[in-house]
Amino acid sequence: MEDELIDSSRLSLSRKSQLPGAGFFYPDSLDEDRSEELVKEAVEDAEVVVVADTDADGLGCVALLREAYGAALDPEPFEEEIAERIERLEGTTDPEDDEEEAEVDVPEEEDVAPGSAVALVGSGPYSLEDDFDNVAEYAPEGVDVFVCDLCPDKYEYVEEELDRLVETASEVRWFDHHQWKDDVADAVEEAGVGLVVGESDEECSTDVTLRSLDYEFDDRFAELAAVTRDHDLWIREDARSDDLADYAYWTDAEEYVTVVGAYGADLPDVAAEFVELRRVEKERLIERAVSRAELKSVGPWTVGVTYGRCSQNEVAEALREEGADAAVVVKPAGSASIRGTENFELCHEVAGQVNGGGHPKAAGCKPDIYDDMLDYANHWTTQGSAAKRVILAAFERVAERAEQGVYDDEGVETDR
Template sequence: MDDDLIDEAGVPRSRYTRLPGKGFFYPDSLDEERGERLAKEAIEGSEAVVIADSDADGLACAAMIRETYDAALDVADFESALAARLRDDDPETDDASDGDSEAEDDDPTADAHARSPVGLVAAGPYSLDTSLERVLAYADADIDLFVCDLCPDEYEWIAEPLEALSETVDSIRWFDHHQWDDETAAAVRDLGVDLVIGESDEECTADVTLRSLDYEFDDRWTELAAVTRDHDLWIKEDPRSDDLADYSYWAGSEEYATVVGAYGADLPETVEEFVADRRVEKEARIDAAVDRAVVHEVGDWSVAVTYGRCSQNEVAETLRGEGADAAVIVKPAGSASIRGSEGFQHAHEVAGKVNGGGHPQAAGCKPDIYDDMLDYAQHWTTEGQACRRVILAAFEAVAEEVAAAETGEESEE
């Protein structure tokens, strides 16, 4: 593929936000090979391994666990690399890095994933089984394994690697705050896993990890958990929580875990400059997605549906502020985010009908409707019409179920 076709330089935002990022066009086989190599390097020889969601909540947990093992990396290397990136991104400089091998060789953090005795494997809800398999393949037999901020939809798809690991590692501790199926939680605990699940509307996983680890954390860590919770539960009372969330999205996992491990919720000046620089583009994408939104009435709910590459939480917040009970952000890569409100707490039920899951007010899914690139081409050119239809149908199904349940309750009375 001609690189110019996926280069955003000089392309109107109204066009490139309708397409996935460059990573979408990178073949899964090559991505899997790279992921396998990086995981192997992070896991081999480690005394402990953390599998964590790659957002601010999961990575805060990883930082806490490294603190207990005295295994944090040197933050100075990351600050130096970040300052270099800011200089390279400056349009007034002529020596911007183009990602060539020489620039990579000069990066002091290029091998950071392999340095700490506590290996970090960043994962998502749909790659948890693969991450467990990689720990099984490359970890020493006597390690401590931690899983943070991840909830399997079903026990069966993690059963084989988790059961094997329970026979070989010293311990498995699992910290989370999502809503678990009782049978799945029981099956995990039956393996001897120390599974601690916090209340999803009161705690983030950083809270759960902080109170579960036998370690005297200082106030910096308590504050980090509180600010992480402020964003993760969408409380939005501390402006620093948006900085943490944005930085975790734009930074690499090792960088974020190291920086918040060193500074807590008060990010250093270099990071604040980086976040402010990236936020200009972020706000423009939010505005574009809000402008594309269409409101549908489903049952008693007003559902705003939009499309585009954007920050889904902020888009949803804006749409809720304009009167929507729920917001759906369909993404160019084929997945979708579903966000609720006080008037709509069924996001996980809707997502569960279209290959997803999550919380009552925050969930995600990827409908199984993409068979080939022509389907994706139609997805991009129609702004996700097929995806919108199946998700709205799921809203309608949930509305019918809720109405039926309410009718049943009234008849019982």
């Protein structure tokens, strides 16, 4: 396949909105090999390893841990790189020209030599066991390990790899705020892990990390946790929380951790300028997704359903303003984001029925309906019709269970 066929910078905004990024077309086997090599490079000389989600909340935990261990990096080289990216962005074509949409890449993780004694291993729900295994394989024996902002759906998914990790490390601590099943939490603790799970509707994982570490943090870190929580729990009372979320999404993990570790929730001018420039395209992708949305009645709820490569939180907010109690954003890569409101706090239950999980008001899933590339081709050309049907069917099942009184006021099954 020619590179230009998957090069997003060559696509019109309309096509870009409907197709996955270039990383989707990179084979898992090659990606796993490269991921293993990156983990090895990051952890082989580390004193502490943090396995964390790479959103603003997970990376906020890393910033706190580097501060606590005196291992924060100098932000100046990263700020210089941001300034160079801004120059490239300002040199691209008119953002109003749909046929000449441009994109500027952020530095690859391997292009930055972190050099921190607190190594960062970016992870996610579908790579957690592999990352545990790689850390156990390559980190020095006796290293301290932290796991942040991640929750396994089933203990057996990580059982063997976590056992290896516990044997390698002197201590493993796990900070999170997702909805944990009791049997999973019990099994993780029995494996020898110090698990702290905060209330998912009150704390983010950065909050949990802040209160769990025996260290006196400066006020900027408490503020960083509060602003991160504002976005992660979808409170949206502090405009800076969108800046943090967008910055974490648009740059690499090492840069984000270093910059917010140095400046807290108030991004330096150069980072703020970069975020604003990237928002030009972001807003237009949001508009595309909102224009495709349909409102469906499911049980007592109105569910807004749409498709596209976009920022799901802002799309969900727009659908809420149109009357949706819940929003589903199906992505070109096959996954979907589910967002709730005060009228719908069962997102995690819907996602749990479709190969996913999360929080009462925010969850994600990836329906198990893609057997080959023809299924993905159908997904792109029908704007996710099969995935939409499967997720709406999950809403219907949850609606039936809610009518039967299965859930309490906090969205937890009453028979648990």
